[in-house]
Amino acid sequence: MSDIGLVTDAAVLCHNGKTVAAGKQRDVLRHDLYRANRKKVKVLDCSGRTVIPGFVDSHTHPAFIHPRLKDFELRTAGATYAEIAKSGGGIHSSVEAVRMASQSQLTRHVLSAFERMQVHGTTTVEAKSGYGLTLKDELKSLRAIRSAAKAWPGAVRTTLLGAHVVPREFTKNRSAYIPLVVEKMIPAAKKLKLADFVDVFCEEGAFSLEETLKIFDAAKKNGLKTRAHVGQFTACPLERLLDSGVSSLDHLDHVQKKDVAQIADSDSVATLLPGAVYFLGGKRYPDARALIRAGAALALATDFNPGTSPTPSMSFILSLACTQMKMTPAEAINAATVNGAHALGLSMSKGRIAETFDADFAIFKTKDYREICYWFGENLCERTVTGGVVTGN
Ligand code: NIG
Ligand code: FE
Numbered sequence: 001m002s003d004i005g006l007v008t009d010a011a012v013l014c015h016n017g018k019t020v021a022a023g024k025q026r027d028v029l030r031h032d033l034y035r036a037n038r039k040k041v042k043v044l045d046c047s048g049r050t051v052i053p054g055f056v057d058s059h060t061h062p063a064f065i066h067p068r069l070k071d072f073e074l075r076t077a078g079a080t081y082a083e084i085a086k087s088g089g090g091i092h093s094s095v096e097a098v099r100m101a102s103q104s105q106l107t108r109h110v111l112s113a114f115e116r117m118q119v120h121g122t123t124t125v126e127a128k129s130g131y132g133l134t135l136k137d138e139l140k141s142l143r144a145i146r147s148a149a150k151a152w153p154g155a156v157r158t159t160l161l162g163a164h165v166v167p168r169e170f171t172k173n174r175s176a177y178i179p180l181v182v183e184k185m186i187p188a189a190k191k192l193k194l195a196d197f198v199d200v201f202c203e204e205g206a207f208s209l210e211e212t213l214k215i216f217d218a219a220k221k222n223g224l225k226t227r228a229h230v231g232q233f234t235a236c237p238l239e240r241l242l243d244s245g246v247s248s249l250d251h252l253d254h255v256q257k258k259d260v261a262q263i264a265d266s267d268s269v270a271t272l273l274p275g276a277v278y279f280l281g282g283k284r285y286p287d288a289r290a291l292i293r294a295g296a297a298l299a300l301a302t303d304f305n306p307g308t309s310p311t312p313s314m315s316f317i318l319s320l321a322c323t324q325m326k327m328t329p330a331e332a333i334n335a336a337t338v339n340g341a342h343a344l345g346l347s348m349s350k351g352r353i354a355e356t357f358d359a360d361f362a363i364f365k366t367k368d369y370r371e372i373c374y375w376f377g378e379n380l381c382e383r384t385v386t387g388g389v390v391t392g393n
Helices: 032-036 069-076 081-086 092-100 103-119 135-150 168-191 209-221 239-243 257-265 274-279 288-294 314-325 329-335 338-343
Strands: 010-015 018-024 050-053 055-060 122-128 155-163 197-202 225-230 248-251 269-272 297-300 361-364 381-386 389-392
Touching: 010 032, 018 032, 050 055, 055 103, 055 248, 055 269, 055 338, 069 081, 092 135, 103 122, 103 135, 103 381, 122 135, 122 338, 122 361, 122 381, 135 155, 135 168, 155 168, 155 209, 168 209, 197 209, 209 225, 209 239, 239 257, 257 288, 269 288, 269 338, 274 314, 288 297, 288 314, 297 314, 297 329, 297 338, 314 329, 329 338
Parallel strands: 055 122, 122 155, 155 197, 197 225, 225 248, 248 269, 269 297
Antiparallel strands: 010 018, 050 361, 361 381, 381 389
């Protein structure tokens, strides 16, 4: 994770949306494809700039309508996330507006989120449903994500988060909600090809470990991969989740020592979301150093959502990773690119500037890559390239 693969005086040659050659400029300029097409090649001058792989934001919740300003103010008065959720705010308060919204209205909100992410250098996004919580509204959310993805130049992976919380109408009958997720939502999302992953919020007040495993089982039976929100507020033993072959375990602010070794021994990625800790005013950031020391694959993502992390900015997340979690800038950039791609099963096409990979880059107005993590509250991303297509900010 500490090897950033820095090349100075570099060039990248792209063709048909893919990187054909990358390295020292003098070597790239010798490439046959360049020589044969010298006059036709479109040149993007990046001198004095830093070019990194487009960020892969591997954990976001963009399918919502309103910011949660009431919760925000209540927290400034000292209320905690759990207290607000218990008293009727939290995830529930985003559900009503999503249920009322038309699919095209929701699509506009999701697309606006993708565009704001791209302005900050993101070219691949994982986007979850999870504010509909009925069969119809979860499918509507997934469809909205799919249509926003079609209108956006970046790449999108979709995740069914029907198990975000038990919706209000099931409070007195929560055991009936799991079959709705297992028997209706998951098979429908699979059949309609609307989801790549199934996610569960495995936490006190949301879903238990047993319930999570049941939902994962259904996901696997339907040929969908899994990821989980876990250890955000309380620790939960991770062994059985890891044994189930989960692609990614996300948050992990609270983990036990033995879990760290087990994550490191597994193929699962630990996706850390420091934006949520920051926004909730928490003190306990995930222990990135322990995970890296143990040899875990670690990704960083925004967790873009209205309740705990309303930021589209990966570079702000990198700032938090360096200042609060003591990750080096090289580790943070790797976690936000190549490892994010790995967490989404895209390690052969996204997250690296290398031959055969998709030509997805973020170009920063900085001379040194470390500045991407150093300046905060300022967006230094100047342009993105997605599949070889340049978008300026
Ligand atoms: O990742 N923890 C669960 N889900 C989101 C929060 C969703 C919300 O509050 O709207 C998260 O932090
Ligand atoms: Fe989340």
